[in-house]
Each structure stands twice: as structure tokens, then as C-alpha cells.
Amino acid sequence: MxxxxxxxxxxxxxxxxxxxxxxxxxxxxxxxxxxxxxxxxxxxxxxxxxxFPAEDLRGLAPQTLAAFTHARAEAFWRDKQLIGLTSGYRDPAEQHRIFAAEVARTGSVAAARLRVLPPEESGHVRGLALDVRPTEGALWLERHGWRYGLYRIYDNEWWHFEYRTVAPVRLPSPAAARWPRRTHGDEPWRRAPRPDGGRPPYMNATAGPAA
Ligand SMILES: [Zn+2]
Structure with a gap:
């Protein structure tokens, strides 16, 4: 850091x-x-x-996983920059536990939301969010990740990226997020793909996305 x-x-x-x-x-x-x-x-x-033996890529949405692995392969081979995953998918119970702990630590829901969102709003629960390391790797992703649909989302979290098909407006903190509430199973990546796939350019390459 x-x-x-x-x-x-x-x-x-x-x-x-x-x-x-x-x-x-x-x-x-x-x-x-x-x-x-x-x-x-x-x-x-x-x-x-x-x-990064502790990293766990399981549970990420397929497009998030493909974007992340392709982005970090480019960072690795082209720019000699290593990027590891600190935290990716979290199940709702784990996210709730983290959120509750942050509420207890900070003393209020409003203060907790500056750093953590409850399960129904968290990109981690939907398999779309990636907390990455080290700082230099995050900087690389901030500079080049858009080509893979990966964007830094919050001013106060240099490590947090999300997969998006449309470039988002960066927010000051998670507290400013206004996610539509979804019921479990209604995650965007579980739905049928759009005709154009909503894909970033690299996914149209002949090699195709990662499995
Ligand atoms: Zn995060």
C-alpha cells in the first residue's frame, strides 16, 4: 500500500x-x-x-471472471503488473456479517454504508465486484480495465472494481449507490444474453472468453 x-x-x-x-x-x-x-x-x-494462494475466483459471474482473467493476463504479459483478487463473490450471509460488523464498529448504518453495502445492494453478492491487490495492480485496472468492462466505482475504495456493460459514473462512496433491489436469482448474468451480448470488444475475439 x-x-x-x-x-x-x-x-x-x-x-x-x-x-x-x-x-x-x-x-x-x-x-x-x-x-x-x-x-x-x-x-x-x-x-x-x-x-496469491488465498484468492478465490469461485462464484464470480461468468463475464466478471472472463473480464478479470483477461485483463490481468494483459497486465501480466504486457506491463509486468501482477493483479490478485482479495475478495470476489460473497454469499448473502457473509455480506450481511461484514455489514453488521461495520455497523457495530462505526455505530450507525449510515457510517457503515460509507464502506460496506448490505447484501441486497452489494456487487460482491451478485458476483460482479472484485477487490484487487496490490495498489499498483488496482491502478493498472483503473487505467485499462474499461476495455474489459471493469471499472473503479468509488472514490474511497481504490481496490473495488465492478463489471459493467456501460461505463458508470464514479461515486464518492458505497453510501451514494442506488442499486435497484433484486431478488435472488434475478442477477443480470443469469438472464438470457442480449442480441449484441453487451460484450466488451475483447470478448468478440476468436479466442473467446475464459471458461
Ligand atoms: Zn469491494
Whole structure:
């Protein structure tokens, strides 16, 4: 986070990034045997999973997952920038627990909403939100993520991104969010796709989105 103020951490991060890159390069031949058309993409995901062992990509909406993995593959191979997932999908009970804890910590619902939304409004519960790391990775995503439909949503959360088919207006904080309430099972990605797919350009490439 404050890498410049902590040289040992910055050095460690750089060494780990170099090692991750070496691992990815060495895994390309193996990935080629598994999926010849997307060896670098696959090897990059394997290497990042080793670098960020705690990350869990399960439960993300298919388009969010495809956007995130393709975006970070580009960041990795083109710009040598690692991007890890700190928190993606959360089930409603977990989101409720986080929200309740924030209400208890801050003393009010209004104060809690500056950082956390209740389950029925959270992009994490719908599989559309991604909390990423490190700060440099978030900056990369803020600069380039739009090409994949990934946008920073809040001024006060540099780490939080959401998949959108239309560029959103950035809000000061989650408290300013005005989500239509949805019932479970009515998430946008569960509905039939629109004729144009509402897809970002990269998904029209012949390689197609990630599985
Ligand atoms: Zn978040």
C-alpha cells in the first residue's frame, strides 16, 4: 500500500513479481499442451494463483471472471503488473456479517454504508465486484480495465472494481449507490444474453472468453 515508505516490502514485492513471471514463463509449455490457443493466458493464471494462494475466483459471474482473467493476463504479459483478487463473490450471509460488523464498529448504518453495502445492494453478492491487490495492480485496472468492462466505482475504495456493460459514473462512496433491489436469482448474468451480448470488444475475439 505505502510501498515507497517501506523499502523492504517493496523489494520483496518486486522479487516475488519476478519469480511469478519466471514461473509463468516456465509453465507456458505445459499450458500449451492443455490449451494451445491460450497457453500464455493459462500459464499466467496458474502463476498468479501461486503468487496469491488465498484468492478465490469461485462464484464470480461468468463475464466478471472472463473480464478479470483477461485483463490481468494483459497486465501480466504486457506491463509486468501482477493483479490478485482479495475478495470476489460473497454469499448473502457473509455480506450481511461484514455489514453488521461495520455497523457495530462505526455505530450507525449510515457510517457503515460509507464502506460496506448490505447484501441486497452489494456487487460482491451478485458476483460482479472484485477487490484487487496490490495498489499498483488496482491502478493498472483503473487505467485499462474499461476495455474489459471493469471499472473503479468509488472514490474511497481504490481496490473495488465492478463489471459493467456501460461505463458508470464514479461515486464518492458505497453510501451514494442506488442499486435497484433484486431478488435472488434475478442477477443480470443469469438472464438470457442480449442480441449484441453487451460484450466488451475483447470478448468478440476468436479466442473467446475464459471458461
Ligand atoms: Zn469491494
Amino acid at each position: 505505502h510501498r515507497s515508505a517501506n523499502p523492504p516490502l517493496a523489494i520483496k514485492a518486486r522479487v516475488l513479481a519476478s519469480l511469478t513471471r519466471l514461473v509463468a514463463v516456465s509453465l507456458v509449455p505445459v499450458a500449451f499442451c492443455r490449451a494451445p490457443g491460450r497457453a500464455r493466458f493459462t500459464a499466467c493464471q496458474w502463476a498468479l494463483a501461486l503468487r
